[in-house]
Amino acid sequence: MPAKTDYLEALNANQRLAVEHGVGHPDPKPLLVIAGAGSGKTNTLAHRVAHLIVNGADPRRMLLLTFSRRAAAEMARRVERIAGKVLGLGSGAVTDALTWSGTFHGIGARLLREHAHLIGLDPAFTIHDREDSADLMNLVRHELKFSETTTRFPTKGTCLAIYSRAVNAQADLDEVLKTVFPWCAMWSAELRTLFGAYVAAKQAQNVLDYDDLLLYWAGMMGEPTIAAQVSALFDHILVDEYQDTNRLQSAILLALRPDGRGMTVVGDDAQSIYSFRAATVRNILDFPGAFTPPAEIVTLDRNYRSTQPILAAANAVIGEATERFTKNLWSERVSEAKPLLVTVKDEADQVGYIAKSVLEARELGTPLKQQAVLFRTASHSGPLEIELTRRNIPFVKFGGLKFLDAAHIKDVLAVLRWAENPKDRVAGFRVLQLMPGIGPGTAGRVLDAIGNSTDPAWALGEVPPPLKAGQHWPDLVTMVGRLASRETAWPLELGYVRQWYEPLLEHGYEDASIRVADIVQLEQIAGGYPSRNRFLTELTLDPPDATSDQPGVPLRDEDYLILSTIHSAKGQEWKSVHVLNVVDGCIPSDLGTGTTHELEEERRLLYVAMTRAKDELHLLVPQRFYVTQQTRNGDRHLYAQRTRFIPRVMTTLFEDILWPPVAPIRADVRPAQPAVVDMAARMRGMW
Ligand code: ATP
Numbered sequence: 001m002p003a004k005t006d007y008l009e010a011l012n013a014n015q016r017l018a019v020e021h022g023v024g025h026p027d028p029k030p031l032l033v034i035a036g037a038g039s040g041k042t043n044t045l046a047h048r049v050a051h052l053i054v055n056g057a058d059p060r061r062m063l064l065l066t067f068s069r070r071a072a073a074e075m076a077r078r079v080e081r082i083a084g085k086v087l088g089l090g091s092g093a094v095t096d097a098l099t100w101s102g103t104f105h106g107i108g109a110r111l112l113r114e115h116a117h118l119i120g121l122d123p124a125f126t127i128h129d130r131e132d133s134a135d136l137m138n139l140v141r142h143e144l145k146f147s148e149t150t151t152r153f154p155t156k157g158t159c160l161a162i163y164s165r166a167v168n169a170q171a172d173l174d175e176v177l178k179t180v181f182p183w184c185a186m187w188s189a190e191l192r193t194l195f196g197a198y199v200a201a202k203q204a205q206n207v208l209d210y211d212d213l214l215l216y217w218a219g220m221m222g223e224p225t226i227a228a229q230v231s232a233l234f235d236h237i238l239v240d241e242y243q244d245t246n247r248l249q250s251a252i253l254l255a256l257r258p259d260g261r262g263m264t265v266v267g268d269d270a271q272s273i274y275s276f277r278a279a280t281v282r283n284i285l286d287f288p289g290a291f292t293p294p295a296e297i298v299t300l301d302r303n304y305r306s307t308q309p310i311l312a313a314a315n316a317v318i319g320e321a322t323e324r325f326t327k328n329l330w331s332e333r334v335s336e337a338k339p340l341l342v343t344v345k346d347e348a349d350q351v352g353y354i355a356k357s358v359l360e361a362r363e364l365g366t367p368l369k370q371q372a373v374l375f376r377t378a379s380h381s382g383p384l385e386i387e388l389t390r391r392n393i394p395f396v397k398f399g400g401l402k403f404l405d406a407a408h409i410k411d412v413l414a415v416l417r418w419a420e421n422p423k424d425r426v427a428g429f430r431v432l433q434l435m436p437g438i439g440p441g442t443a444g445r446v447l448d449a450i451g452n453s454t455d456p457a458w459a460l461g462e463v464p465p466p467l468k469a470g471q472h473w474p475d476l477v478t479m480v481g482r483l484a485s486r487e488t489a490w491p492l493e494l495g496y497v498r499q500w501y502e503p504l505l506e507h508g509y510e511d512a513s514i515r516v517a518d519i520v521q522l523e524q525i526a527g528g529y530p531s532r533n534r535f536l537t538e539l540t541l542d543p544p545d546a547t548s549d550q551p552g553v554p555l556r557d558e559d560y561l562i563l564s565t566i567h568s569a570k571g572q573e574w575k576s577v578h579v580l581n582v583v584d585g586c587i588p589s590d591l592g593t594g595t596t597h598e599l600e601e602e603r604r605l606l607y608v609a610m611t612r613a614k615d616e617l618h619l620l621v622p623q624r625f626y627v628t629q630q631t632r633n634g635d636r637h638l639y640a641q642r643t644r645f646i647p648r649v650m651t652t653l654f655e656d657i658l659w660p661p662v663a664p665i666r667a668d669v670r671p672a673q674p675a676v677v678d679m680a681a682r683m684r685g686m687w
């Protein structure tokens with residue numbers, strides 16, 4: 001009996017074409033779905049996965065790559081809803097079977113661990129997040145005596161950015177320096193030496209950084225026998241948000257499927273916003289021609305998300321783009337309400353407007369969870385967070401500070417990482433320096449004394465105890481011994497870490513009890529992972545947000561407003577969306593106005609922000625805008641202009657309002673007296 005496929009009825013003709021493409025065909029062509037925002041790409045991909053499963057494909061043999069772990073979980077839920085029902089499977093059966101769904105980095109980590117023995121990698125490797133990587137870069141930089149203070153050598157963060165860029169773009173160092181970091185070009189020789197030493201240090205310590213997860217995966221695919229083994233794991237490879245993949249990622253995909261068989265990629269060139277991480281829109285444009293015969297292309301032109309007036313405004317903004325493949329969208333969602341262009345005096349009024357508007361919408365029946373505030377940079381939401389807290393409006397922030405970024409949580413994770421991989425010097429440094437009286441010098445000497453010992457507890461016991469550490473030292477040795485011997489089952493061993501760490505926290509912090517409570521919360525999260533290693537890997541790759549709806553992190557309130565960077569809002573939608581600081585200097589950012597290429601990316605960023613809205617869109621234009629500039633005086637207020645991406649002719653597509661409704665300061669008429677004396681900046685300027 002043929003499977004019931006009622007779910008196809010809800011799709012439009014082209015969506016259905018994409019969903020059914022090649023099903024039942026012995027040798028289907030690869031498929032590209034390229035279409036604008038809200039046209040149902042992700043929805044179509046979920047239907048395709050479900051349809052393949054309904055028609056006999058094995059979900060355990062599907063590789064499903066998404067932009068975040070949250071997006072992967074959402075995709076699995078949708079597939080479950082469609083296919084699980086048709087096949088009459090128990091709840092969660094499909095989700096559980098989609099084991100190869102996640103981000104490129106997450107899947108890379110798993111494949112590398114499983115195949116480590118074939119590529120000479122120790123499977124106990126630990127993964128460094130960006131901060132750890134920067135710390136290691138710094139250690140190596142100091143060892144090489146490339147000190148920034150005396151010679152203005154690039155900072156550890158810049159060094160890491162250059163390194164990462166070269167790796168992800170698969171580009172030569174000099175090329176990267178010339179095109180992206182010209183002010184560092186004079187250091188080419190030193191940087192090459194530094195990166196060589198950095199790679200050697202990672203290898204000696206058995207750690208991989210984020211970029212290595214892709215680099216080693218790509219390297220593995222260059223070995224024909226291993227590549228064949230890895231490729232043979234999958235019948236289907238499906239990728240969402242393909243416009244934001246980088247060279248290395250597309251090389252991996254092509255190596256997995258040189259003929260493109262079973263491959264589906266989905267994306268929108270008009271939403272390509274990650275070129276600062278070396279993503280290249282060329283990937284999606286070149287995809288069809290990468291195969292013989294070329295990939296089938298399906299385009300979608302109906303937007304199901306936004307009302308017609310919101311879409312008209314978004315279309316107008318992106319319509320000015322110099323290069324674009326996807327065409328304008330149309331929507332049947334009629335509405336009288338144009339998107340709002342809200343002019344406010346300054347950031348204080350901006351925040352006041354949002355609090356008012358969000359509460360009004362809630363009164364009218366839109367829960368906070370269906371409303372979002374988007375911004376260019378995580379730090380821009382500071383004043384809003386303060387105001388929301390003051391007014392008791394609960395919120396969750398995506399793309400900002402993560403739960404795991406808190407120093408005390410990182411400390412505990414460093415203890416676990418060190419126990420897992422005693423060679424991990426960055427972890428060791430962090431742990432040792434938690435103790436009173438131990439600075440970098442002593443920590444370095446202790447780590448040298450431990451050397452390459454595989455039993456750190458024993459080796460620690462042999463080291464003469466640093467005097468100032470007192471009782472904390474034998475306690476450390478005991479705790480590390482317990483963790484290394486795995487005498488206590490995971491995750492109970494975390495209790496030992498807390499017992500050891502609590503007195504140090506009390507010694508070092510006023511708010512020790514809050515920090516201890518966070519660690520208890522971490523222990524609860526840990527309970528959701530089968531092993532220490534899996535816990536460390538998954539948390540490093542996709543850390544939960546500070547307060548988040550990710551599994552394992554309890555939320556304080558049921559309903560909460562979403563705060564997110566535009567980058568992190570990709571693929572999502574809300575009934576009502578506010579965008580902060582839609583002014584020149586912010587969108588486009590001062591940093592993004594250097595080249596046409598950068599400017600175009602900023603335009604796409606605004607397009608992504610606007611197209612998140614279903615029913616209501618508020619673009620906020622403060623006339624005075626606080627920026628941190630790298631000038632001698634530090635922070636200052638600027639008189640801002642509405643973003644150049646919404647020129648006067650386009651304003652008819654918006655409802656232009658002033659809030660509060662009084663005469664604003666006109667940008668071209670500066671007041672005789674500066675409105676604000678920034679005393680703090682003046683004080684700092686004295687030094
Ligand atoms: P983005 O480019 O922002 O990632 P997208 O193209 O992936 O957007 P989706 O998120 O898949 O778009 O869909 C946008 C909205 O339209 C969702 O709410 C989805 O449920 C709805 N939608 C998609 N296709 C249809 C359809 N055929 N009928 C009704 N609603 C649809």
Ligand code: MG
Pocket residue numbers: 041042043571
């Ligand atoms: Mg999508």
